[in-house]
Structures are given as C-alpha cells and as structure tokens.
Amino acid sequence: MMKLRLVAACVASVATSALAQTQAPTAAEPPPEQVVQMSAFEVTTTQGHGYTSTNAASALKTNQSLMDIPQSILVVSRDLISDLGYENSTDILQYFGLSDFFSGEGLAMRGFRIIYAYEDDMPRNQSYEDNFPVDSYEIIRGPVQTFYVAATLSGIVLKDMKKPLPFNQDIITAQANDWGQYRFTGDFTGPAGSIGAAKLSYRVALVEQGGGNWALNQKDNREVIYVVGQVVLHDTTVRLSFNYQNLLGIPEGNDLITPDGKLYTGAGRTEVNFPPSMMIKEVSRSYEAQVLHKIADNWEDKFSADVWVYLVYGGIDLPSAVNYVTNTETFTPRLDNVEYPYWTVMNDFHGNYDIGFMHNTDGFGFAFSDYTPRTEVPTTASPAISGVPINSAAAINATPVPQWYQYPVAANIGTLSDAIYGEIYWMHSIDVIPKWLTLDGGWTWAYLRETSVTNLSVQPWTGTIEPFEQFLHRIGATLHLTPNVSLYAIEATALNPPSQGQVLETGLLPPPQQGTDNEIGIKTSFLGGKISTSFSWFHMTLTNVLEPGGTLANGFSYYVPVGATVQEGVDGDFAFTIVKGWQIIGSYYVGHDRDQLGNPVSNSYDNNWSLYNRYDFDRESALKGLAVGGGVVRVGGRYVTDGQVTAPAGSLPADGELKLATGTLLNAFATYQINRHMTFTLAVDNILNEVYVTGEQSAVLANPSPPRTYQIIGLYKF
Numbered sequence: 232m233m234k235l236r237l238v239a240a241c242v243a244s245v246a247t248s249a250l251a252q253t254q255a256p257t258a259a260e261p262p263p264e265q266v267v268q269m270s271a272f273e274v275t276t277t278q279g280h281g282y283t284s285t286n287a288a289s290a291l292k293t294n295q296s297l298m299d300i301p302q303s304i305l306v307v308s309r310d311l312i313s314d315l316g317y318e319n320s321t322d323i324l325q326y327f328g329l330s331d332f333f334s335g336e337g338l339a340m341r342g343f344r345i346i347y348a349y350e351d352d353m354p355r356n357q358s359y360e361d362n363f364p365v366d367s368y369e370i371i372r373g374p375v376q377t378f379y380v381a382a383t384l385s386g387i388v389l390k391d392m393k394k395p396l397p398f399n400q401d402i403i404t405a406q407a408n409d410w411g412q413y414r415f416t417g418d419f420t421g422p423a424g425s426i427g428a429a430k431l432s433y434r435v436a437l438v439e440q441g442g443g444n445w446a447l448n449q450k451d452n453r454e455v456i457y458v459v460g461q462v463v464l465h466d467t468t469v470r471l472s473f474n475y476q477n478l479l480g481i482p483e484g485n486d487l488i489t490p491d492g493k494l495y496t497g498a499g500r501t502e503v504n505f506p507p508s509m510m511i512k513e514v515s516r517s518y519e520a521q522v523l524h525k526i527a528d529n530w531e532d533k534f535s536a537d538v539w540v541y542l543v544y545g546g547i548d549l550p551s552a553v554n555y556v557t558n559t560e561t562f563t564p565r566l567d568n569v570e571y572p573y574w575t576v577m578n579d580f581h582g583n584y585d586i587g588f589m590h591n592t593d594g595f596g597f598a599f600s601d602y603t604p605r606t607e608v609p610t611t612a613s614p615a616i617s618g619v620p621i622n623s624a625a626a627i628n629a630t631p632v633p634q635w636y637q638y639p640v641a642a643n644i645g646t647l648s649d650a651i652y653g654e655i656y657w658m659h660s661i662d663v664i665p666k667w668l669t670l671d672g673g674w675t676w677a678y679l680r681e682t683s684v685t686n687l688s689v690q691p692w693t694g695t696i697e698p699f700e701q702f703l704h705r706i707g708a709t710l711h712l713t714p715n716v717s718l719y720a721i722e723a724t725a726l727n728p729p730s731q732g733q734v735l736e737t738g739l740l741p742p743p744q745q746g747t748d749n750e751i752g753i754k755t756s757f758l759g760g761k762i763s764t765s766f767s768w769f770h771m772t773l774t775n776v777l778e779p780g781g782t783l784a785n786g787f788s789y790y791v792p793v794g795a796t797v798q799e800g801v802d803g804d805f806a807f808t809i810v811k812g813w814q815i816i817g818s819y820y821v822g823h824d825r826d827q828l829g830n831p832v833s834n835s836y837d838n839n840w841s842l843y844n845r846y847d848f849d850r851e852s853a854l855k856g857l858a859v860g861g862g863v864v865r866v867g868g869r870y871v872t873d874g875q876v877t878a879p880a881g882s883l884p885a886d887g888e889l890k891l892a893t894g895t896l897l898n899a900f901a902t903y904q905i906n907r908h909m910t911f912t913l914a915v916d917n918i919l920n921e922v923y924v925t926g927e928q929s930a931v932l933a934n935p936s937p938p939r940t941y942q943i944i945g946l947y948k949f
Contacts, residue, residue: 291371291658292352292378292533292579292594298756301671301707301719302375303767305804307368311816314845314860314900316914316942318361318414318440318453320348320368321926324388325896326841327370328802328818330866331926332834333483334934335359341372341385341769342798342824342835343776346727348388350474351519353537353575354381354600354652359478359513363416364436364457366393372802373769374723374748377675377705380577380598380652384725384746384773385798392472395432395461396420401949408942411443412451429464445937448505448628452479466525471518478513481505482547482567484926484934487621488871490555490878492891494924494935497558497622503935504550504560504621506630511545511567530582541571546634550931551615551781554877560931561617564633568607568645575600592660594673600652607645607687643686648740649694653678658705666714671707676700677726683739699743701726720751727773736780736789746773752803766803769822773798776826778833778872796832798824812847823868830886834927837868861899869893871927894923894936912944 297304305327317323321331321338330339335358338345347355348368369389376382399421407413420434438455454477461470485504487495498504517539524532548562579596620626658673682694707721727744735741752767773796780791800822807815817840824835831837843862848854869891873883884890900914917939926934 291375292581297763298711298717298754299669299709301709301721303372303752303765303803305370305765305818307370309366311843312362312365312368315843316900316916316944318363319359320362320388323362324368324370325839325864325866326818326843326862327804328820328839328841329370329388330836330839330869331934333358333926333928333932337926338388339834339836340370340388341771341802341820342800342822342837343385343796343832344834345383345385345387346381348390349379350390350517351392351521352379352389352535352577353519353539354379354573354602355539356571356573356602356604357515357541358483358543359480360515361438361453361455361476361478362390363438363455364393364474365390367391372767373721373750374705374725374746376654376677376703376725376727377656377658377673377723378594380575380600380654381727382725383727384744384748384771392474393418393420393434393436393457393459394470395434395459397422397432402946404944404946406942406944407442408940410445410940412440413442414438414440429462432461432463434459445501445940446503446505446935447501447624448507448509449481449503450479450510453477468521468523470521470523474515474517474519476513476515479510480513482509482511482545482549483928484932485550486924486933486935487550487553487560488876488889488891488924488927488930488933490873490876490882490889492889494892494922494933495621496922498624498627500922500938502624502627504627506548506562506627506632508634509545509547509632511543511547513541513543515539515541527582529584530580533579533581535575535577537575539573541573543567543569543571544635546632546637548616548630548632552875552877553621553931555882556877556879558621559618560621561615562619562630563615566633566635566638568635570605571602573600573602588665590662590665593658595657597655598653602650602652603647605645605647641688643688645687646734647684647687647692649682650740651678651680667711669709669711671705671709673705675703675705677703679726679743681740685737685739695739697740697742699726701745715755715757717754718752719754721748722750723748734789735791741777741790741792742775744773744775746771761808762806764803764805766801768801769799771798772796776832781874793832794827796824796826798822812849813844815842815844817842831870831888831890833870833872833888835870836866839864839866841865856904857901859899859901861897863895863897865893865895867893869924869927871930873930876930889930891924891927894921895919896921896936908948910946910948912946914942914944916940916942
C-alpha cells in the first residue's frame, strides 16, 4: 500500500505541476448516456454506460454497428467487469460462453482453447494478468486472422485498455474478503493542459493486492502501474503507454481429478495439493505507442508499435502422476526461469466512400510480430518425488520444493524458440442493396516462421527453421430483413501458430494448424439496443490439434498432435433493458469438439450457459441509491485425458477421456451509493459453496473452485 501511495503522490504532483504551468480549462463530465469516442478505430471508454453496447468498440478494427458485422461479437463493458468483481479474465469471461483452460488468462471458446487475449490489438502470451487497466473486453467468435495476426480459429478476445478521458475523473477503491485478502486501486484521468494547439491528457491506474488466501500455501499478491499520456493536435492523436505488473502467485492449478471426474478433496477443501514455498514471480512490462491520424473526412490511419517482456521464475513441484489404487502421487520438481520477449508493429487504414448508390468500406494494413521465448531450466536437483499420500495434508506440506540455488548446472541449460508472424490484409464491404444487403470479402497473406533451438549449451546454437505461408480469405454477407433483424453468413480460413509454450516431446515447436469455418447466424436489436440477441451455428475443421502427452525430464509438459478435429455447435447471447433500471445479459454455447475417430478432444467442453443482471432502484423511491444483482454460470461436458491417472480396473473410460463433473457458480451483490462521491458494495461468490474443477490442463493440473467468499468494497469518486 505504501508503494501505491508513493506512486499516486508522484503522479498527482506531476499532474498538478502541468496544470499550473499550462492553465488547463476545467472539463465537465459528460452525461451518463454519452459514449466517449475519439476515432473510428476505438471507443475511449465504456465506463458509466451500462452492460450493453450496440457497437463494437474496436472489433474488426472499426467502430461500427454490431448489426452490420457478419460475425458474432459481444462487448463486455467496464460497468459489468466492475460488478462481476474479478481480477482474472477467465473469471469474467465464463459469463459469456467461454471456459477455462486454466484460471487466469487461459481461455477456451466454442469448445476449445484459444490464444491469449490481445491488448489494443497487440498479441500477448501472459498466463496471469490483472484486468484493472482494461476498459472492456470484446469477444469475437470465429476466425478473424484476416485482421489479427496469429488469431485462433475459434475466435479471440480483445482487451481495450483504459485511455485518457477529456474530463476529470479520480476514483479510489478499497476492498477485503473474509479470507484476509485486501486490494486497493486508483484510477486517475483528465486533461493535463495544452501546449499551443496541442491538448494533453493522462490516465494512471494503480493496484496493490495482498494478504490471505483461502487455499493453503497459496498467495495472490499484485502490484500494477499503468500510465498513459496523450497528445491531440488537430486531426492527430499520439498516445504512449506503460503497463507494469508484478505478480506473486501460483504457476498453474495443482489439484487432482478423480476417475469419476470430480475434484479430489481427500486432504481437505483448502488443501489444494500445493507444497509450501512454490509461488512463482511473474513480472511483465509493456511499452506501447499509437498514432491515430484523420487523413480526410472518411479516412483514418492507425499506427501501433509495442514491446512487451514477460519474466517467470521460481522453484515449483508439479504433480506428474496420481495412483488411486495406492492413493499416492508423484511430484516432479521444476525451476521456472523463462523470458518471453514480444514486439509488434502494425498499421491499419480505414475509410468509406460511395460509388453511385452503393456505400463502400475498406480496411487494409499490415502486422509483424516477433516472439522469442527463452527457457532456462536445469535438470531437476533430485529424482521425481514419488509415493506422496494424496489424502495427507501433512505429507503434502512436507514435500520439498527445491529452490534455484539447489539446481546444478545441467548439460542442457534450456531452449530457445523464435516465432515470426507477418500478415498483409485487405477487407472490403459494399452495400449492394442499401439498407438490405451487405457483402464482405477480403484476403490476407499470412507468414509464419518457426525456429527451435533445443539445447542452449551447445555453441554455436543450431536451430531448426520451418517457414510457412498461405493466403487466407474471409467472405460474408449480411441481409437486413428489417432495421432490427439481420441474417448473416460467413466462410473463412486460418493458419494458426502453435500455442506459445507448447512443445513436442523432441523439444521442437509443433506444426501450425490450418482451419476453416462455415457459419450462419441471426442478430436482433430493438428499442435502440435495449433488447438485443444473437444466434450462430458454426462448423469448424482444424488440423494438427494438440493434446497433453506427458511430462519431460525438466518438469515441463509436452504435447502430441492428434490430427484433424471438428468443432460444431450453436452459441449466442442476449441483453435486455426492458424495465427502467433492470439490466439482464446472458450467453450460451452447445456443441462438441471431436477428433477423427469421433472421440472428445482433451481440454474441450460441450456446453456453457450464464445469466447476469442488475437492478437499480428508482431515484425517486425510498431505496434510491441501492442496486442489487447477481448471476449464475454453468460449464458442462468438459473432458481431459486420463494418461497420468492409475485407477482400479474398469474405473477409467475406454476412450481415455475423463468427463468432469459439472458445477454451478452462483453470485450476488448489493451496492449502495451514499452520495455522489461514496459507494459501498457487499458481494458473495459461490453462494452454493460447490466443489468442482474450474480449469484443467491435465488430470493432475486442475484449478479448484474457491469456497463461498464474502467481500466488501468501498469506492470514493472525487
């Protein structure tokens, strides 16, 4: 908390100095219904505008009506993020048809894992990240690699980061739960004066989190500093941002799954199979520059450049096998010392024009990314630790976790890989029959070059280089049956690189995946977006899909390609604001992901449904200032391979895939606005206190559901 105060004081001092020197005019706060938009490429904020949105804030790199896009897109606003009250993307997005591959940033969509969420269109590879600097999430279902380099076939999630606002807004919060965890945040933004015709503004977001945790031997400590400076000069906006996150937490889920698909709790609910002293440090820094320029009335250009470095280090013990005959498990010690540097440069042009009676829209540009993960992991300090009783908390707590100084120098100190992604795209949209029929089409030249160095100890390094390139396409049509009802169809292809960090048993990177999606859907929007729905049917085929294969000698997991898979199903969402003050939003997915033999693909799921709502009492009533809400989410048909499980004869499935037991998450909150400055919220998570798996990388690397948790939050707005 001292660091938070210090940074806030420094920022306030700088801002005050700038204001004194430049004599900035006072900026009034906009009315609640006004969405702040400064460019066709983006919406500056969704805060204070409710749960629903009729426009895609930046999806497909243009701010246009969701009714005009031949694809399923959902915007998760900052108001909804705040009401849900979670810091992890997986916890937020489970309410919108997504599931966990692992808790944190490990997302799955339409039944299978997707790439990590992008930040302001920039690709990332971060297992854990605090979402306080995020203004909104945009969920794009289906292939969009024509716009986003390396995007997965199932879809992607975009994080629209917080940006400076043209009015003053300073908000601080303090919260604590009944497990002793505390969290403080600060969000400060506004004009910072002017230099000649140039207008300056800023935004600073800070987080300090620490204290207790419901799970034994676990911590979730966070420090976040997010700073954005902006200059607007006539038709040009220049923005520089810095995002620093210092997290101390779990490396991944360590819990066990039983042969009948349940979470193992034989050593107690709070014993989550974590020996002491195995938290890892995860530190990320990103430096981003954006230049937005209005070329003409209908044309804009956006240039973005980003350097991002992610460091992970710490000694850990990961379960590598469990035996339910002897009720014992085996731990494999591992030292994480990993660096993930990533840099990206991209440029996008967007414009529209008329040819006769037909309105045309063009988008074209390029992107280039270079991702070079370096993993230095010495040979384990001791052999695998076997025979640990799974039903004894004392035995798990007595399991040694070797630290970095206990690891000898190994013959192979680590690996290095380099993945270069490049693309050049062009997309065109034309209103063939104005207000009735819109056609979309375009192509992308996608380039991927993978380099693998499997032994850093051998000098000079010898790398295996595999280049790939392919022309991709995206073709769609939108038929407006009425101004409020649209039918759409889309066919698109994708060339997906392997998921970052996933290697074959040889240590090499897996081959890329090639996929095709065929999709049709319907969208509705009534009463200015107060009643909106979307429904999609999709059929996707994908090659070179990976499943967990086992554990290497260095403690890292390896994967094996399982051939072609088919993802097929329906999904959609709905949002209603029928009664004044009452907002309802929901999502659903029903489908399957099967391999060429018709068996479930490991780490896939078959269904998800969710509902969330909030009711604000009328300002003229006796309960003015009070709002109540809550929601429910349920993910079913989850599968994980049983390759690391030994069990009594006949207790494991014939197809080798454990089907996980389903849990229901029920949450509720009540918030009371005392005055225009101060608000208090009381929230309860997992009201039913259900025990189930929330995320699973394997049958021995599962994330457990937290028990019922109470939380109080205080907010002060200056």
